[in-house]
Amino acid sequence: MTMGAEIASGFQSIGIIGAGQMGSGIAQVCAAAGLRVYLNDVSDEKINSGIGRITKSLQKRRDAGKITDEQVDKLLSAIVSTPKLRAFEQCDLVIEAATEDEATKRKIFGGVYPFLNPTTVLATNTSSISITRLATATDRPQRFIGIHFMNPVPTMKLVEVIRGLATDQTTYDATAKFVAALGKLITTSEDYPGFIVNxxxxxxxxxxxxxxxxxxxxxxxxxxxxxxxxxxxxxxxxxxxxxxxxxxxxxxxxxxxxxxxxxxxxxxxxxxxxxxxxxxxxxxxxxxxxxxxxxxxxx
Ligand SMILES: NC(=O)c1ccc[n+]([C@@H]2O[C@H](COP(=O)([O-])OP(=O)(O)OC[C@H]3O[C@@H](n4cnc5c(N)ncnc54)[C@H](O)[C@@H]3O)[C@@H](O)[C@H]2O)c1
The missing domain is CATH 1.10.1040.10 (N-(1-d-carboxylethyl)-l-norvaline Dehydrogenase; domain 2)
Known part of the structure; x- marks a missing residue:
């Protein structure tokens, strides 16, 4: 199988860096789409607080009669607490959703890429920072892309996708397929500050x-x-x-x-x-x- 075909076959396991408002929401929608999720943050406490946020959100849905207790348990069991970046070696896609600070994000990319499979797509949920520039902190600018979810992730329909200068078509197509699998709608923005929404x-x-x-x-x-x-x-x-x-x-x-x-x-x-x-x-x-x-x- 070629590298491109592997990516296009669909992401199954998703790594998420940053378990704050956005990272926890992304983890929730990925689990709801039947994907395996690995959730990382700077400490166990932060990861647990992200998982706590997801639990609350799922319980609200259960109380509204939208999902059953069994579904809540199933979704929570699909989300694996991942304090070490090494665990991302099994992911098809890794989404960074950490604090909106370029130095922080660059440090994260530099720390994670050595553990990734060469075919893994690396993405950022940044609201505004240049995708082209962030890509230079990785070993794979062609497989680096902006996947900008809206807040709150479980209820907002839109995902803005941003190609960096080097992002290749296979990565864009696989990302579009992933966004559709989450039940979201996509808009595509060029890589300029703030993209379209912001x-x-x-x-x-x-x-x-x-x-x-x-x-x-x-x-x-x-x-x-x-x-x-x-x-x-x-x-x-x-x-x-x-x-x-x-x-x-x-x-x-x-x-x-x-x-x-x-x-x-x-x-x-x-x-x-x-x-x-x-x-x-x-x-x-x-x-x-x-x-x-x-x-x-x-x-
Ligand atoms: N808040 C929004 O409405 C919104 C909407 C779309 C996109 N975004 C973007 O999503 C990203 C996250 O925003 P948020 O609202 O979830 O922020 P947040 O403050 O709720 O969460 C950020 C998380 O990143 C973690 N973090 C910081 N450094 C880290 C590191 N080195 N490794 C792992 N985790 C680290 C923090 O501990 C925190 O839990 C930002 O880039 C933001 O611009 C935010």
Missing amino acids: RVLIPMINEAVYALYEGVGSIQSIDDSLRLGANHPMGPLQLADFIGLDTCLSIMQVLHEGLADSKYRPCPLLVKHVEAGWLGVKTGRGFYDYASGAPVPLR
């Missing part, structure tokens, strides 16, 4: 933070305006909390540096929130406080 979405969120910073409106007014006036399901500040303010800031920085246009400068208030560690839902506080469950605006 090139449009994150500057809008940044502008909403500017509106708050300049006193144009309160958190509630800004979010209500977009929800009720533009028919958005969630206001931009609440959405920012949901995405993670560190991720939003990092994407603005990538747009600002990559497109060299001052219209992409991150709002100082966004920077301040990240400096305070108020990162949104994942830390219990962002533009809203989530301590009591329901979001309470902070200003």
Whole structure:
């Protein structure tokens, strides 16, 4: 069998690096599609917290009558806690979903590729960092690709796929087949900062933070305006909390540096929130406080 044919025959076992909001969601949808999943993070504690998040999400689906107890157990047993990268030698596809920081991601790729089978496709879930540049931290730029899932992964239909300059057609075709097997829809973006979704979405969120910073409106007014006036399901500040303010800031920085246009400068208030560690839902506080469950605006 040729290398290309092997890739095209379909990914069966998937490695995931980073068990945060996105990595755990990707693990869940891969398990639901009948694939074997190997889940890695920096510590057992982080992996367990990712598996805890998946368990909660599956239990919610069970309580809604969408899946049975047996299915919950089956899906959880398909996800293997993988503290050592060496275990990825058995994977057909490895998806990096770690913190949105280029140095972190480059270090991960440098650490993992020596363990991979030569035919393994290596992918990143980055929201904005150049696929072409990240590919240079691997030994396989032709088999490196951006697979950008949306948050929350189990419910969002779209997966944006980004080819780097060197990504080959076989890798793209196998990725498209994988995305379809997960029951998701694909859009293809060229490799420019922020790709399509975040090139449009994150500057809008940044502008909403500017509106708050300049006193144009309160958190509630800004979010209500977009929800009720533009028919958005969630206001931009609440959405920012949901995405993670560190991720939003990092994407603005990538747009600002990559497109060299001052219209992409991150709002100082966004920077301040990240400096305070108020990162949104994942830390219990962002533009809203989530301590009591329901979001309470902070200003
Ligand atoms: N949050 C979103 O809405 C969203 C949407 C699409 C894509 N993304 C992208 O997905 C990626 C992850 O984002 P997230 O929201 O899940 O962040 P997160 O903070 O919830 O999770 C990141 C995880 O990466 C782990 N990590 C950091 N360094 C690591 C390393 N060296 N090895 C293994 N694991 C490591 C962290 O411990 C953490 O568990 C980012 O690239 C982000 O841009 C995020």
